[in-house]
Amino acid sequence: xxxxxxxxxxxxxxxxxxxxxxxxxxxxxxxxxxxxxxxxxxxxxxxxxxxxxxxxxxxxxxxxxxxxxxxxxxxxxxxxxxxxxxxxxxxxxxxxxxxxxxxxxxxxxxxxxxxxxxxxxxxxxxxxxxxxxxxxxxxxxxxxxxxxxxxxxxxxxxxxxxxxxxxxxxxxxxxxxxxxxxxxxxxxxxxxxxxxxxxxxxxxxxxxxxxxxxxxxxxxxxxxxxxxxxxxxxxxxxxxxxxxxxxxxxxxxxxxxxxxxxxxxxxxxxxxxxxxxxxxxxxxxxxxxxxxxxxxxxxxxxxxxxxxxxxxxxxxxxxxxxxxxxxxxxxxxxxxxxxxxxxxxxxxxxxxxxxxxxxxxxxxxxxxxxxxxxxxxxxxxxxxxxxxxxxxxxxxxxxxxxxxxxxxxxxxxxxxxxxxxxxxxxxxxxxxxxxxxxxxxxxxxxxxxxxxxxxxxxxxxxxxxxxxxxxxxxxxxxxxxxxxxxxxxxxxxxxxxxxxxxxxxxxxxxxxxxxxxxxxxxxxxxxxxxxxxxxxxxxxxxxxxxxxxxxxxxxxxxxxxxxxxxxxxxxxxxxxxxxxxxxxxxxxxxxxxxxxxxxxxxxxxxxxxxxxxxxxxxxxxxxxxxxxxxxxxxxxxxxxxxxxxxxxxxxxxxxxxxxxxxxxxxxxxxxxxxxxxxxxxxxxxxxx
Ligand SMILES: *[C@@H]1O[C@H](CO)[C@@H](O)[C@H](O)[C@H]1NC(C)=O
Ligand SMILES: *[C@@H]1O[C@H](CO)[C@@H](O)[C@H](O)[C@H]1NC(C)=O
Ligand SMILES: *[C@@H]1O[C@H](CO)[C@@H](O)[C@H](O)[C@H]1NC(C)=O
Ligand SMILES: *[C@@H]1O[C@H](CO)[C@@H](O)[C@H](O)[C@H]1NC(C)=O
Ligand SMILES: *[C@@H]1O[C@H](CO)[C@@H](O)[C@H](O)[C@H]1NC(C)=O
Ligand SMILES: *[C@@H]1O[C@H](CO)[C@@H](O)[C@H](O)[C@H]1NC(C)=O
Ligand SMILES: *[C@@H]1O[C@H](CO)[C@@H](O)[C@H](O)[C@H]1NC(C)=O
Ligand SMILES: *[C@@H]1O[C@H](CO)[C@@H](O)[C@H](O)[C@H]1NC(C)=O
Ligand SMILES: *[C@@H]1O[C@H](CO)[C@@H](O)[C@H](O)[C@H]1NC(C)=O
Ligand SMILES: *[C@@H]1O[C@H](CO)[C@@H](O)[C@H](O)[C@H]1NC(C)=O
Ligand SMILES: *[C@@H]1O[C@H](CO)[C@@H](O)[C@H](O)[C@H]1NC(C)=O
Ligand SMILES: *[C@@H]1O[C@H](CO)[C@@H](O)[C@H](O)[C@H]1NC(C)=O
Numbered sequence: 001x002x003x004x005x006x007x008x009x010x011x012x013x014x015x016x017x018x019x020x021x022x023x024x025x026x027x028x029x030x031x032x033x034x035x036x037x038x039x040x041x042x043x044x045x046x047x048x049x050x051x052x053x054x055x056x057x058x059x060x061x062x063x064x065x066x067x068x069x070x071x072x073x074x075x076x077x078x079x080x081x082x083x084x085x086x087x088x089x090x091x092x093x094x095x096x097x098x099x100x101x102x103x104x105x106x107x108x109x110x111x112x113x114x115x116x117x118x119x120x121x122x123x124x125x126x127x128x129x130x131x132x133x134x135x136x137x138x139x140x141x142x143x144x145x146x147x148x149x150x151x152x153x154x155x156x157x158x159x160x161x162x163x164x165x166x167x168x169x170x171x172x173x174x175x176x177x178x179x180x181x182x183x184x185x186x187x188x189x190x191x192x193x194x195x196x197x198x199x200x201x202x203x204x205x206x207x208x209x210x211x212x213x214x215x216x217x218x219x220x221x222x223x224x225x226x227x228x229x230x231x232x233x234x235x236x237x238x239x240x241x242x243x244x245x246x247x248x249x250x251x252x253x254x255x256x257x258x259x260x261x262x263x264x265x266x267x268x269x270x271x272x273x274x275x276x277x278x279x280x281x282x283x284x285x286x287x288x289x290x291x292x293x294x295x296x297x298x299x300x301x302x303x304x305x306x307x308x309x310x311x312x313x314x315x316x317x318x319x320x321x322x323x324x325x326x327x328x329x330x331x332x333x334x335x336x337x338x339x340x341x342x343x344x345x346x347x348x349x350x351x352x353x354x355x356x357x358x359x360x361x362x363x364x365x366x367x368x369x370x371x372x373x374x375x376x377x378x379x380x381x382x383x384x385x386x387x388x389x390x391x392x393x394x395x396x397x398x399x400x401x402x403x404x405x406x407x408x409x410x411x412x413x414x415x416x417x418x419x420x421x422x423x424x425x426x427x428x429x430x431x432x433x434x435x436x437x438x439x440x441x442x443x444x445x446x447x448x449x450x451x452x453x454x455x456x457x458x459x460x461x462x463x464x465x466x467x468x469x470x471x472x473x474x475x476x477x478x479x480x481x482x483x484x485x486x487x488x489x490x491x492x493x494x495x496x497x498x499x500x501x502x503x504x505x506x507x508x509x510x511x512x513x514x515x516x517x518x519x520x521x522x523x524x525x526x527x528x529x530x531x532x533x534x535x536x537x538x539x540x541x542x543x544x545x546x547x548x549x550x551x552x553x554x555x556x557x558x559x560x561x562x563x564x565x566x567x568x569x570x571x572x573x574x575x576x577x578x579x580x581x582x583x584x585x586x587x588x589x590x591x592x593x594x595x596x597x598x599x600x601x602x603x604x605x606x607x608x609x610x611x612x613x614x615x616x617x618x619x620x621x622x623x624x625x626x627x628x629x630x631x632x633x634x635x636x637x638x639x640x641x642x643x644x645x646x647x648x649x650x651x652x653x654x655x656x657x658x659x660x661x662x663x664x665x666x667x668x669x670x671x672x673x674x675x676x677x678x679x680x681x682x683x684x685x686x687x688x
Contacts, residue, residue: 034123035145036115057108061101069185087132093187094258095127103128141214142241143374151235166192170202178204179216189253204245218243221374344419378429402499409463411496436482450591453549459493465617468535480541481522521555525638539614543606552585568637609638
C-alpha cells in the first residue's frame, strides 16, 4: 500500500525535519529529537525560576548528581515557593564518563534554548538524554512523549521472516536483561547471528530509577512501536522518557567501554564484553546507514503538512494491524505462543489491579475489565473464573488457534496470560456497548434505525459464516446472544466469546457433550436438552437474535400491551395469524417493511424445531442478499421452555445469564437450571 509507505517514510522524516529546521535557524546542535512539554506551564524570562533552572542544569553534569553509571539526578527547591525543579540525565550504557558529561553539558544549553520558558522539556542525543520539569520525575515510569527512527535499508523479503524471528528473540532477551540490571544501571546489549541472516546488534536501556517491572513494561510498549517505525527495516529505534532501544545490522555499542557494575553481578548481567575485533563504530556510523535525507526546510514544511493528514489516518489503520507484543512474529508460526503471552503484571497494571472502576461487566466464564497497554492500545481483559481443566500447554495451543481467527465481525483475541491459577484472555477493546445494552434500552434503541439493525444482522451473519465455514477450525459458537455482540464505533457488530468451548477443552466437533455451555432462551432445544450441538444450534441462536433485533425485545420478556410472553411463541402466533408486523419494534418508523418482514421470516426459519429444516448461515446470507430467493414456509419453532424443567442439576457455574452445566453423568444433563430472573443473579459468587 503506497499510502502506508509514504506515511512511514514521513514518520521517520519528522525528527529529521525538526532537526534540520533547527539547524537552518542557526540554533544549537540539534538533538535527535526533543519535546517542549506545554502542560507544565511557562516561566517568565529573567524570573527566579529561570535562574534556578540554569543553576540546576549546570550542576547536573557533576559528580554529585551522578551515580557513576551514566545516570544523573538533581532537584532544586525554589526559594520563593514550595515548587521544585527536577532534572534527570541518562547516558547510553557504553558512553564514557567524560563524553557523557559533555553530552549533558551540550543538552543543558540546547534544551532551554529550544524550549524557551517551558517548565518541562526533554531531548535526546545519540549519547544522552536530558529532561527537566517542575513535577517530580524521579522514579516515575513514563512512556510519552516518544519518537522513533529507522534505517532506510529494507530487509530482503526472502529473509524477512527469519530476520523478524531473530529480532524478537534478541529483543526479548535484552528486555529481561535490561530490566534486571539493578538500581545503578539498566542497560543490556546483544548480537545474534542466525546462519543465513545478517547479525543483528541491539541494545536497550531504562532509567535506573524505575523498577524492574516498570522497565520491562516500558520496553514491551516500545517494542510495540516497531510495526509503526521499523518493520522490515535493517534498523530502528524507539525512544521514550523512561526507556529506549535500538537495533541495527552493524555494531552500535562498544562493549569495551561498558563500565562493569560493582560486586555481585546480577544473574542477568550483560554478557562479558566480547573479544571484539576492534570496533569500527565510529567510521561505520559516519558512513551512516541511518536515514540521512537532505531536504530544504521549505519542502520540509510542505511535507509536514501532508504528513499530518496522512499520519492521522494511517496510524489508526496501523494500530489495528499491530497485534503482537513482540512484533515481527507471524501468527502462523508455531512458535508464536510466546508472543501472544502477556505478563500478568503488565495486565494488572493495565487494568489498574482489576479495579471495579475498570470492570466492563460479567461475561461468560468470567469478569471483563477494560485496560490500557503502555503503547496506548486499549484492551479488554477477561479474567477466567472457571477452571478449564486444561493444562497450560493445551490452553496455549488453543489460544493460538483461536487468535488466528480474524474477521472484521469477530472480536480479536490478542493474547493470553497464565500465572498460577490466573488465566486471562486479552481482547481488542470495542468501544460501544454490547448489543443488549442498546437494543433493549428504551432510549438507546432509537439510535438503531432499521438500516443499522440490518447492517448488524448482516455482520453477524458474516462472522458466523467465517466461524462455521471459512476458518480452518470450524468453530461452533454455542453461546450466541445479544450480550455477545459488541458494537464498534461504526456501529458494526463484532461477535465475542467465540471459541470458548475450545479454550475450555470441551469437544468442539459436531457431536454430543456432557458439558453444556450456553444461555437459556438462545439454546437450541436439542442442545439444551440432549447436548447435541452442530452449526445448526448456532443457527437457532442466530434466529432468536434476529427476532430480538427486529422487535427490540428480549426473547423471554416480550411485552405486548399488558402481557409478557416469550418472543418465539408470540412471533409464531403472529406469523400464523398474518400479523407478523405486530412484532416490529414501534420505534422503527422508516426502513423497508419488506426487508423487515423478510428478517422475521428468516428468524422463524432458524428457530424451527427440526434441525434439518433450519437453513445454514450460507443460505441465510443468500436470503438476505437476494429477493429472488423464495423463502420456505417456516414450521413451528421449538418451545423447549414449555417442557417442565427440572432444577436439580449439577451447576458448574453461572452468572446473570449463562448457565454451564457440568454433568459428567450423561443422564443428568437433560435438564438445565434456568435463571428465573436474569437480573437477580448478577451477584453470584464465582467459585474458583
Ligand atoms: C500551551 O498551553 C496553553 C495553556 O497552558 C495553551 O493555551 C496553549 O494553546 C498551548 N500551546 C500549545 C502549542 O499547545
Ligand atoms: C508558553 O510559552 C509558549 C511559547 O513561548 C506560548 O506559545 C504559550 O502560549 C505559553 N503558554 C502560557 C500558558 O503562557
Ligand atoms: C533579561 O535580562 C537581560 C540581562 O539582564 C536583559 O538584557 C533582558 O532585556 C532581560 N529580559 C527581560 C524580558 O526582562
Ligand atoms: C569527578 O570524579 C572524577 C574521578 O572520579 C574526577 O577525575 C573529576 O575531577 C571529578 N569531577 C568533579 C567536577 O568533581
Ligand atoms: C534523585 O532525586 C530524588 C528526588 O530528588 C532523590 O530522592 C534521590 O535520592 C536522588 N537520587 C540520586 C541517586 O541522586
Ligand atoms: C531565599 O531565602 C532566604 C532565607 O530563607 C532569604 O534570605 C532570601 O532573601 C531568599 N531569596 C529570594 C530571592 O527570595
Ligand atoms: C559546556 O558547554 C559550554 C558551551 O557549549 C562550554 O563553554 C563549557 O566549557 C562546557 N563545559 C564543560 C565542563 O564541558
Ligand atoms: C508546574 O507549574 C505549573 C505552571 O506554573 C503549575 O500549574 C503546576 O502546579 C506546577 N507543578 C508542580 C508539581 O508544582
Ligand atoms: C524499501 O522498501 C520500500 C517499499 O517497501 C521502498 O519504497 C524503498 O525504496 C525501499 N528502500 C530501499 C533502500 O530499498
Ligand atoms: C556476537 O556476540 C557473541 C557473544 O555473545 C560473540 O562471540 C560474537 O563474536 C559476536 N558477533 C559479532 C559479529 O560481533
Ligand atoms: C580474543 O582474541 C584473541 C586474539 O584475537 C584470541 O587469541 C582469544 O582466544 C580471544 N578470546 C576469546 C574469549 O574469544
Ligand atoms: C584498533 O585498530 C587500530 C588499527 O587498526 C589500532 O591502532 C588500535 O590499537 C586498535 N584498538 C584496539 C582496541 O584493538
